[in-house]
Structures are given as C-alpha cells and as structure tokens.
Amino acid sequence: MAGFLxxxxxxxxxxxxxxxxxxxxxxxxxxxxxxxxxxxxxxxLIEARxxxxxxxxxxxxxxxxxxxETIFTKYIPSLFLPLFIIGLFEAIKNRPKxxxxxxxxxxxxxxxxxxxxxxxxxxxxxxxxxxxALGLIRLISEIRRKYEK
Amino acid sequence: MKSSLWIERIILSLIIILAGFLYFYRLGELPNSLSxxxxxxxxxxxxxxxxGKDEFGKSFPIAFRFFGAYTPxxxxxxxxxxxxxxxxxxxxxxxxxxxxxLIGILVIYYFVKSLKLxxxxxxxxxxxxxxxxxxxxIYYARVGYEVTFGYIVFSLxxxxxxxxxxxxxxxxxxxxxxxxxxxxxxxxxxxxxIFLLLFIIFFxxxxxxxxxRARVIWAVVLLLxxxxxxxxxxxxxxxWVKNSVFESNNIYSLLSxxxxxxxxxxxxxxxxxxxxxxxxxxxxxxxxxxxxxxIIPFFIGLYQLYLKLEKPxxxxxxxxxxxxxxPGALSGHFISVQRVLPLIVPLVLxxxxxxxxxxxxxxxxxxxIILTTLFIFSGVLFWxxxxxxxxxxxxxxxxxGFEQLAxxxxxxxxxxxxxxxxxxxxxxxxxxxxxQFPPEEYQKxxxxxxxxxxxxxxxxxxxxxxxxxxxxxxxxxxxxVSDRILVGDSLSISGVQAKEHFLEKAFEIDDPNNKSILxxxxxxxxxxxxxxxxxxxxxxxxxxxxxxx
Numbered sequence: 001m002a003g004f005l006x007x008x009x010x011x012x013x014x015x016x017x018x019x020x021x022x023x024x025x026x027x028x029x030x031x032x033x034x035x036x037x038x039x040x041x042x043x044x045l046i047e048a049r050x051x052x053x054x055x056x057x058x059x060x061x062x063x064x065x066x067x068x069e070t071i072f073t074k075y076i077p078s079l080f081l082p083l084f085i086i087g088l089f090e091a092i093k094n095r096p097k098x099x100x101x102x103x104x105x106x107x108x109x110x111x112x113x114x115x116x117x118x119x120x121x122x123x124x125x126x127x128x129x130x131x132x133a134l135g136l137i138r139l140i141s142e143i144r145r146k147y148e149k
Numbered sequence: 150m151k152s153s154l155w156i157e158r159i160i161l162s163l164i165i166i167l168a169g170f171l172y173f174y175r176l177g178e179l180p181n182s183l184s185x186x187x188x189x190x191x192x193x194x195x196x197x198x199x200x201g202k203d204e205f206g207k208s209f210p211i212a213f214r215f216f217g218a219y220t221p222x223x224x225x226x227x228x229x230x231x232x233x234x235x236x237x238x239x240x241x242x243x244x245x246x247x248x249x250x251l252i253g254i255l256v257i258y259y260f261v262k263s264l265k266l267x268x269x270x271x272x273x274x275x276x277x278x279x280x281x282x283x284x285x286x287i288y289y290a291r292v293g294y295e296v297t298f299g300y301i302v303f304s305l306x307x308x309x310x311x312x313x314x315x316x317x318x319x320x321x322x323x324x325x326x327x328x329x330x331x332x333x334x335x336x337x338x339x340x341x342x343i344f345l346l347l348f349i350i351f352f353x354x355x356x357x358x359x360x361x362r363a364r365v366i367w368a369v370v371l372l373l374x375x376x377x378x379x380x381x382x383x384x385x386x387x388x389w390v391k392n393s394v395f396e397s398n399n400i401y402s403l404l405s406x407x408x409x410x411x412x413x414x415x416x417x418x419x420x421x422x423x424x425x426x427x428x429x430x431x432x433x434x435x436x437x438x439x440x441x442x443x444i445i446p447f448f449i450g451l452y453q454l455y456l457k458l459e460k461p462x463x464x465x466x467x468x469x470x471x472x473x474x475x476p477g478a479l480s481g482h483f484i485s486v487q488r489v490l491p492l493i494v495p496l497v498l499x500x501x502x503x504x505x506x507x508x509x510x511x512x513x514x515x516x517x518i519i520l521t522t523l524f525i526f527s528g529v530l531f532w533x534x535x536x537x538x539x540x541x542x543x544x545x546x547x548x549x550g551f552e553q554l555a556x557x558x559x560x561x562x563x564x565x566x567x568x569x570x571x572x573x574x575x576x577x578x579x580x581x582x583x584x585q586f587p588p589e590e591y592q593k594x595x596x597x598x599x600x601x602x603x604x605x606x607x608x609x610x611x612x613x614x615x616x617x618x619x620x621x622x623x624x625x626x627x628x629x630v631s632d633r634i635l636v637g638d639s640l641s642i643s644g645v646q647a648k649e650h651f652l653e654k655a656f657e658i659d660d661p662n663n664k665s666i667l668x669x670x671x672x673x674x675x676x677x678x679x680x681x682x683x684x685x686x687x688x689x690x691x692x693x694x695x696x697x698x
Contacts, residue, residue: 034541034662046533059441063422066444069412078408089455 001102001126005109008123015061015114017054062111065121071128075120080132087135103127153270160274161258165251168281172247172290177240180291181540181661182549184430187293188578189215191242194228196588204581206592207603211332211378212387214603216575219387223333224295237585242293249301250290254281256304257494261501263312264462266454269508276501282524284531285438285486285493299334300490302326303341307494310348311465317357319364321371328375336488338379338388339476347468355461385604410478414489417444420496426486430546436534438486439496440527446503453502470495541661548579550667553658554636555583557669561634562617566669569637570613571622577613586615625650629677635670642670651676 020028028047035043046052072078091099106123115121183191193203193213202208212219227245235241257280261273280286289297306326313320327345330337358365382388419425421444424432432438439447457463473495477488508516558566558580570576581591594615599606613620623635623642629650635642642652652670660666 031538035537039537042529046529060422063418063437063441063444066417066422068416068418069409069425072412073405073409078412081412085451085455089452092452093456 001105001123004123004126005105007119008106008109008117008121009113011117011119011122012113013116015057015112015116017057018050020053057114058111061114062107064115065107065110065124071121071124076125076128080128083132083135083139084128085135086138087131087133090138091131091134157270157274161254161277164274164278164281165254168251168254168290169247171282171287172250173244176243176247176291177238179536179540180239180547181544182547182552183239183293183579183582184547185216185573185575185578187239187242188548188551188582189575190220190225190228190294191232191237191239192578192581192588194225194232194242195237195582195585196592197225198229198232199588200592202588202592204588204591205595205600205603207600210603212382212604214387214606216578217390218335219382219390219604220295221299221332221334221338223329224298227298228293237582239293243291246292246294246297247290249298250281250286253286253301253304253494256301256308257497257501260304260308260311260494260498263308263315264466264498265315266457266460266462266466266502267505269505271508272501272505275504275508276497279443279500279504280493280497282528282531283439283493283497284433284436284534285490287531287535288433289487289490295334296336296487296490299330299337300493302333303330303337303491304494306330307344307469311462314352314355314461317355317360319356319361319368321364321367324368324371325375328372331376331379335390335480336476336491339479340472340491343475344468344472347472351464351468352461382604386606387604407478410484411474413484414474414477414492417447419484420444421447424486425484427483428485428546429543431486433534434538434542436530439500440523440530442523442527443500446500446507447496448503449506450499450501450503453506454499466495466498470499544661545666548573548576549660550658551576551579552583554667554669555580557656557658558584558616558618564617564671565631565633566618567623567628567633567635568618568620569623569635569641570620571641577620580613580618580620581615584616584618591615629672630674630681631672632674633672635672636667638666638668642668651680 031047032043035047068081072081088099088103106121106127109123110121189204193215196202196204197209203210203213205214207214211222213222213225224245228242231241231244235244254277258273258277261267261276267273267276303326306323306329309320309323309326311323313323327337327341331341356365379388413419413425416425419438421437421439421441423435423437426432454463454466458467470492473492474489477485480488511519554566554568568576568580580586623637625646628635629652634655635652646652647654647670651673653673655669655671657665657669658667
C-alpha cells in the first residue's frame with residue numbers, strides 16, 4: 001500500500017493551488033462580470049479569493065476520487081464493484097477504525113495532489129482489490145450457508 | 150405527544166413554504182427563456198384548450214407527437230387549467246412541476262416515517278428538508294415539462310404500495326398511481342413494469358394472498374383497464390421512440406453501454422460533483438445534483454442500509470434504488486439526468502439514513518450548528534449557480550431570443566420574416582408559443598391522412614410557415630430577391646453574406662451578456678436583382694468565367 005501511495009505521488013502532476021492557468025483566469029474574470037453590481041464583494045469572495053480557489057480545487061479533487069464509472073470501466077472490471085462494496089462494508093463492520101484509516105490515505109493523497117496521472121488512481125487499487133476479494137469470500141460463504149440450509 | 154405532533158406539522162409546513170419560495174419565485178423569469186420542450190408542451194396545451202386538438206389537429210391524443218417524441222399526455226392536459234387562468238406564458242406551464250414537487254416533500258416525509266429504518270424523530274423532517282433544497286429537485290421543480298410530475302406520481306404510488314404491504318395488503322391506490330405515472334413521462338412507462346415485476350418477485354410473501362385474493366383480481370383488472378391506451382400504443386412506433394440503445398446488434402456493446410451508464414448514474418462524482426450530462430440544458434453550472442458535502446451522510450447511509458438489509462424497509466429502498474436508473478440506462482447512449490429523476494427519492498432516503506446515524510453520534514447542539522452552517526454555505530453556492538451563472542451561461546440551451554424575436558414579428562405584421570432553423574428544426578415551437586398563433590390556423594397545415602397515421606408517423610419537416618413567419622434554412626438564391634427580413638445568428642448570416650446580398654441590418658437581439666445572438670436583415674430586392682442581371686450579362690456564353698474589364 002505504501003508503495004502505491006509513493007508511486008501515485010511520484011507519477012502525478014500536482015494540482016497548482018496558487019497559480020491559475022490562462023483558461024482559469026479567463027473563466028474567473030468572466031464569472032466576476034456575471035454577478036450583479038450589488039454583489040461585487042460576494043463575487044470577489046467566491047470567485048477571486050485564493051481561499052475559494054483552493055476550496056473549489058480541493059473539492060473537485062476529492063469528489064473525483066469517487067468517479068466510479070472511470071475506475072470500474074477503465075481500470076478495474078465492473079464486476080468487481082459489487083464485490084468491492086460488499087467487502088468494504090464487511091470490513092468496516094469488523095474493523096471500522098482501521099478500514100476508515102487505510103481507505104482515507106489514498107483519498108487524502110489524491111485530494112491534495114489531484115488526478116493528472118496517466119496511470120490513474122493506482123493508490124486506490126490495492127484497497128479496492130482487497131475489499132473485492134473479501135466481498136467474494138463473504139458472498140461464497142453466504143451462498144454456502146443458504147445452500148446448506 | 151399531541152404538542153410534538155403539532156410542532157412537527159408546523160415545521161413541515163415551514164419547509165413547504167420555503168420550498169414554495171424556491172420553486173415559484175420569479176418562475177416566469179428563471180429559466181430566462183423557454184426551452185423548445187416547454188414551448189411545445191405549452192402550445193399544445195393551448196391548442197387543446199382552444200380547439201380540443203393538438204398542433205397537428207389530432208383530437209385529445211393519448212401520446213403527443215411533438216417533435217417525434219410521442220410524449221405521454223397527462224402533463225399537457227394538467228397544464229390546461231393553469232393556461233386558462235394565467236394565459237399562455239412560462240409561469241403557467243412551469244407551475245404544475247413546482248406543485249407536484251411540494252407533494253414530493255410529503256412523499257419523502259411519509260416514506261421516512263413508514264420504512265421503519267430511522268430512529269430519530271427529527272429525521273423525517275430533516276430528510277424532507279434535504280429533498281426540498283436539493284439542487285436537482287429545485288432545478289426540475291421549475292421546468293415546464295413532464296419529467297418532474299412523472300417521478301413524483303411514481304414515488305407517491307411506490308409509497309402507497311409500501312404502506313399497503315406493511316399491513317399485508319396490496320394497495321390499489323398505489324397501483325393506480327403507478328399506472329397513471331406511465332401516462333406522464335417516458336421514464337415511468339418503462340420503470341413501472343420493471344418495478345412491479347421485481348416487487349412481486351421479492352415482496353409477494355408480504356402480501357397475504359388468502360386475505361388479498363379479491364384485491365389481486367381487482368389489481369389485475371385495474372392495471373389492464375388503465376393500460377388499454379398504452380397497450381394500443383405498443384403496436385405503434387409511438388411507444389418505442391426512447392430506446393435507441395436496442396438499435397445496436399452487438400450484445401457486448403449493448404451490455405457495456407448499459408453498465409457504463411448505470412455506473413455513471415450511481416457514481417458519487419456525478420451525484421455530488423457536477424453532472425456528466427452532456428446536454429447543458431439539464432443542469433445548472435458549478436453545482437452537483439446534490440450539495441457536495443452530502444456525500445458524507447450518503448456513504449454513512451449506504452453502510453447503514455447494508456447493515457439493515459434483512460429488514461423489509463431496507464429491501465424496498467434497495468428495490469427503488471436499483472430500478473430507478475434502468476430506463477435511463479436503456480434509453481440511449483448519452484447520460485441524461487432527467488431520465489433518472491426517480492433515483493432522487495431513494496438517494497435522499499439513503500442520505501436521511503446517514504443523518505439519522507449522525508444524529509445519534511453527535512450532540513444535537515453541535516449537529517445543528519454544523520448543519521446550519523453547511524446549508525447557509527450551500528445556499529450561497531446554489532444562489533451563485535442558479536441565479537447568477539445559469540442565466541448568463543446556459544441561456545443558449547434554452548433557445549433564448551425567440552420571445553424578443555416574436556415581439557419584433559408582432560411589430561411588423563406586414564413583412565415576412567424568414568428565420569433560419571437549419572441547425573435546430575424545433576425552434577418553431579417557441580415562435581408559435583410567443584406569437585400565440587391560432588391553433589386552428591396552424592392545424593390546417595396537416596392533412597387528414599397525416600392524422601390517420603398519427604402514431605406511426607414521426608414528424609420530419611423541412612420548414613414551418615405561419616403568420617408572417619417562415620422557419621426554414623435561408624435560400625440564398627431566392628430570399629434576397631424578395632422583400633423580407635432574414636433572421637439568424639452570426640453563423641447563419643455572416644457579414645460577408647450581408648454585404649454580398651445587399652442586406653441592411655434591421656435589428657439585433659442581445660443575450661443576457663449583452664452580446665448579439667440574433668440578427669435581422671432587411672433584403673434589398675431592387676439592388677439584388679440589378680446585381681444579378683449584371684453578373685448574368687458578364688458571363689461568357691458557354692463558360693463560367695466573367696469577361697475581364
């Protein structure tokens with residue numbers, strides 16, 4: 001897991017929170033002008049303040065971690081998704097604090113550094129595959145239990 | 150007990166009042182234009198009100214042809230009394246969506262009360278509040294077409310069905326509502342049979358067949374009786390317009406498309422981070438379908454749902470969650486958030502589960518301080534998205550400009566307006582709406598033969614001519630030699646073309662950012678005819694080359 005986190009960090013172009021790209025600057029200026037004149041201060045607070053820029057970028061990076069469609073079509077077969085969910089929930093049932101801690105590491109990393117990486121969110125893969133394996137084990141034992149009844 | 154019930158009712162009323170403000174405030178002005186879909190609904194409702202026939206002259210159709218969509222009819226008929234009272238305008242056709250969403254708040258409230266999954270007495274009100282203030286809900290409470298009314302009636306039917314099985318009864322009211330919902334929107338037409346089939350498979354043991362035999366018989370009779378119009382439509386093209394995904398012969402491609410679409414609809418990024426819907430008319434900029442921070446109670450709620458899966462209420466919630474996006478995923482290759490509106494209810498209920506758990510873990514005072522802060526923050530971001538950015542950035546997707554154009558047309562009834570519709574043949578609906586062109590006149594365009602094959606004959610016209618308006622592609626070899634005004638955007642009529650054909654600018658229509666989007670040019674037939682003659686006389690006979698002077 002640590003190896004994947006380090007690999008993710010080294011291969012990702014980090015999000016620039018301080019400097020806006022040309023496109024971002026154009027969009028920011030355009031948006032500032034879309035506010036009514038009476039809301040100029042609010043416009044400045046929401047669109048131009050560095051804290052707001054950082055907030056929106058962090059929010060975007062955080063939510064992009066949960067891009068199920070990309071992860072489970074481009075990187076991991078879709079079949080793993082239900083197994084992953086079952087395995088994750090079973091793991092949380094047994095060791096909630098540990099699982100939440102382990103899962104939060106790649107989430108925090110990707111939130112901070114962003115997703116500009118040709119390899120994808122590799123730091124998530126060990127967690128997803130392990131949970132999916134747990135989910136498969138759980139599913140098999142559940143089927144066995146019902147069959148034996 | 151009594152006083153707490155009254156307090157609950159007062160708070161629920163306050164939530165509904167707040168929601169009313171969100172759904173109806175400046176309803177005619179925001180969205181700041183009428184989409185083609187809204188205009189065609191409004192005009193057909195107006196046509197039925199005036200003549201008893203739709204725009205094509207078909208009497209009280211069981212599916213409205215519109216642009217070839219064959220939309221289920223009930224929303225159009227529901228709009229009629231509002232148009233009668235308020236006139237043909239945007240607010241009149243949008244009000245039914247807002248009113249039905251207010252009913253949706255009660256649906257959520259009573260679902261939370263009856264699913265028996267929630268422990269806190271505050272959760273029903275909190276979940277109702279979340280529903281009422283969700284961006285996805287507010288956006289569709291303010292549109293004037295059928296999708297909102299459809300999912301609310303479906304959800305109401307699902308609620309009655311649930312309450313029925315909790316007392317081992319099959320609810321005929323619920324079945325009737327589900328059946329009615331299939332006449333409101335395309336989504337419910339496919340969703341209801343899928344939902345009912347899975348409901349019977351997984352919940353038949355909860356219905357005491359001994360006690361319910363008569364009810365089951367009545368249920369079958371009720372469904373058959375109310376589905377007669379749909380059963381007729383099944384044999385026509387009109388029923389099958391929204392399932393283009395089945396046009397592919399490749400099973401693998403079909404399945405992978407279907408799975409990819411389902412994953413997108415369930416994806417937290419799509420729900421909380423910004424919609425993947427490529428049609429920008431369907432969403433507001435810079436905001437998710439839900440407020441982003443609701444992802445936390447959503448994940449908690451999902452886990453709580455998993456823990457309670459043995460309970461019938463949890464299974465029913467999973468049934469709603471699993472079936473809701475299926476019609477949307479089957480309807481085409483692109484993501485469309487308005488085809489999966491029934492997904493709102495189970496998602497909000499899951500978020501409610503998450504809040505229910507949080508209410509038990511966090512001291513109430515701290516919980517409500519945090520919640521209030523987050524909602525104020527979200528309220529500001531929603532105001533930014535919907536009230537500031539949306540009218541300035543998404544107007545083009547709502548056919549902005551045609552109301553102003555209709556005013557120009559009305560001012561000059563003696564001049565013919567040729568309006569370029571080469572890139573969007575559906576814009577004629579806005580002109581009909583704003584001109585309030587007499588439906589009985591418009592219906593004369595269509596023959597009896599056309600109406601005879603109404604349900605098997607999707608519309609495909611090259612142009613629309615009514616009043617002093619002709620909506621079609623501009624014919625550059627004909628139009629400049631007649632006295633008329635040519636209307637189009639900068640792609641339709643360039644400066645070079647205007648100069649070449651001696652056109653004089655008659656008017657400009659600006660967008661909300663004060664940039665011109667539509668131009669009206671008056672032709673100059675005399676100059677153009679003379680110019681044509683000169684060009685003809687300069688041609689060398691038998692060749693395309695001009696003589697050098």
